[in-house]
Every structure is written in structure tokens, then in C-alpha cells.
Amino acid sequence: MKESFIPVTSIASGIGLEVMPDLYYFPVQIVNVIFAGTQDEWVLIDAGMPKTADKITEEAEKRFGEGTRPRAIILTHGHFDHTGALKELVERWKVPVYAHILELPYLTGKKDYPEPDSSVGGGLVSGMSPMFPTEPLHLENDVSPLPEDGTVPFMSGWRWIHTPGHTPGHVSFYRESDASLIAGDAFVTVQQESLYKVMTQKQEISGPPKYLTTDWDAAYESVRKLNDLNPHLAVTGHGLPMAGQLLGTSLKRLADRLYDLAVPAHGKYVDRDD
Numbered sequence: 424m425k426e427s428f429i430p431v432t433s434i435a436s437g438i439g440l441e442v443m444p445d446l447y448y449f450p451v452q453i454v455n456v457i458f459a460g461t462q463d464e465w466v467l468i469d470a471g472m473p474k475t476a477d478k479i480t481e482e483a484e485k486r487f488g489e490g491t492r493p494r495a496i497i498l499t500h501g502h503f504d505h506t507g508a509l510k511e512l513v514e515r516w517k518v519p520v521y522a523h524i525l526e527l528p529y530l531t532g533k534k535d536y537p538e539p540d541s542s543v544g545g546g547l548v549s550g551m552s553p554m555f556p557t558e559p560l561h562l563e564n565d566v567s568p569l570p571e572d573g574t575v576p577f578m579s580g581w582r583w584i585h586t587p588g589h590t591p592g593h594v595s596f597y598r599e600s601d602a603s604l605i606a607g608d609a610f611v612t613v614q615q616e617s618l619y620k621v622m623t624q625k626q627e628i629s630g631p632p633k634y635l636t637t638d639w640d641a642a643y644e645s646v647r648k649l650n651d652l653n654p655h656l657a658v659t660g661h662g663l664p665m666a667g668q669l670l671g672t673s674l675k676r677l678a679d680r681l682y683d684l685a686v687p688a689h690g691k692y693v694d695r696d697d
């Protein structure tokens with residue numbers, strides 16, 4: 424895999440936040456990872472940007488104690504900014520990785536993600552997307568499909584929800600008891616295509632990051648599916664956590680009008696008549 428270090432960071436980078444007693448979000452450069460669970464049993468959701476394994480480990484030890492290890496690493500999807508430190512963390516912690524079965528080809532060297540569409544969105548992050556690596560990981564012996572019954576390993580009370588569009592095997596995680604949602608990139612709370620907004624983490628709900636989303640019809644269905652759950656709290660792959668009324672109204676607005684608000688008017692993964 425091509426090594427790449429993206430020289431950007433957000434204001435919130437490095438400052439973690441406990442959004443629920445057993446849900447901790449930690450921004451690493453432009454992307455979030457999540458520690459779900461308690462000291463006795465926790466999992467890492469997503470694995471951050473390339474070369475951030477030490478940062479993630481350090482933060483985990485700060486929270487759970489020296490030598491702590493998650494029971495598993497569970498992926499919302501396999502894009503490089505969510506799997507950058509994955510290989511190193513798996514070697515270090517010797518833990519299993521779970522992802523949706525449709526995402527496995529991208530994690531085991533069988534398929535490459537399509538080239539990012541750098542023509543959409545306009546902002547600097549979009550402009551940088553050609554330098555994002557799309558070569559697949561080779562996790563043949565370490566990655567398993569999520570259980571078919573919708574449960575999530577080592578995360579009791581949670582279920583995974585297939586939310587394709589951004590990638591074919593994208594999943595979100597939902598806990599009914601407190602209406603908590605881990606949305607990955609199904610929607611995000613910062614306009615990821617704009618470097619300024621990423622840097623300042625201006626809170627603004629937005630569709631999936633445009634430059635990497637390939638199936639907008641599926642992405643739309645996925646946003647509607649998540650809106651129907653009526654989440655009280657959402658931690659997304661990019662941007663700050665969002666909760667309560669602000670989340671409710673913004674997510675509903677996005678679900679009602681994704682095509683106007685989030686789908687680029689032009690681009691190689693868009694086929695629109697208007």
C-alpha cells in the first residue's frame with residue numbers, strides 16, 4: 424500500500440470527548456475513531472489515518488489503562504482514512520477485525536475502491552483526493568464478516584445497519600436503548616469537501632463525503648433509513664458529534680432533500696437529467 428501522510432489537522436484533533444459513559448470519540452487529523460465499551464470490554468470503531476497507530480494506542484491507554492487492548496476492531500467501511508492504522512494496530516493488539524461482507528473484497532486485496540472523483544465539491548480536500556491511496560489492504564487472515572443476525576461482536580445492545588452508497592459495504596451502528604448512532608460516512612457533521620470547514624470543524628450536517636461516494640441512490644436510501652431511527656446522538660466519521668433537536672432537524676432536512684443538498688450536480692459518479 425502506498426504510504427501517505429496527509430498534512431492536515433482539525434482544531435479538534437487530539438481532543439477526545441466522552442459522548443456517553445461507554446462511548447468515546449477521538450478525532451485523529453480529519454477523521455474520528457471511537458472507543459465503544461468499558462475498560463473490561465471495548466472495541467475500536469475504525470482505525471484512523473495512516474501513521475496514527477501510536478496516537479490511537481496512547482489515547483486508549485489514557486482512557487482504559489496501560490496495556491489495554493480492544494476485543495476487536497470494527498469498521499464502518501474500508502476507506503484509507505478509516506483504515507490507515509489498521510495493519511499496525513492488528514499486529515500490535517492481535518485482535519480480530521469485522522466489516523460488512525460486501526466490504527471484505529476491499530480489505531483482502533480482491534478489489535480496489537474506484538478512483539476518488541476530485542472534480543466534485545471544489546474545496547481543497549476534494550482537490551487533494553487524487554493523492555489518497557486506493558490500493559486495498561491485505562487482511563485475509565484477520566478480517567471476518569459481521570454476524571448475519573445484525574448483532575455486533577463485543578457491543579451488546581448494538582446492531583449494525585447496512586448503509587451502502589458511500590461504499591458497497593458501509594455500515595452504521597445503532598443502540599436502541601439510548602438512540603445512539605455511529606454513522607460512519609453515511610452522513611457527516613462537517614462539510615468534508617471544504618478544507619476550511621474541516622479545519623474549523625464548523626458543525627453542519629452533510630451527505631457522505633462527495634469525492635468518494637459512488638452510488639447516490641443507495642446513499643440517499645441509507646440517510647433515510649438512519650433518519651427513520653430518530654437518533655438522539657450521532658457520532659460520524661468526520662466532524663463533531665451532534666445530538667438532540669439539532670441532529671433531528673438537520674438529519675430530517677438531509678433525508679428530505681439529499682439530492683438538492685448533498686449530491687454534486689456534476690461528477691463521474693453522478694448521472695442526472697437536470
Ligand SMILES: [Zn+2]
Nearest residue numbers: 502589608635
Ligand atoms: Zn469514506
Ligand SMILES: [Zn+2]
Nearest residue numbers: 502504608660
Ligand atoms: Zn471518511
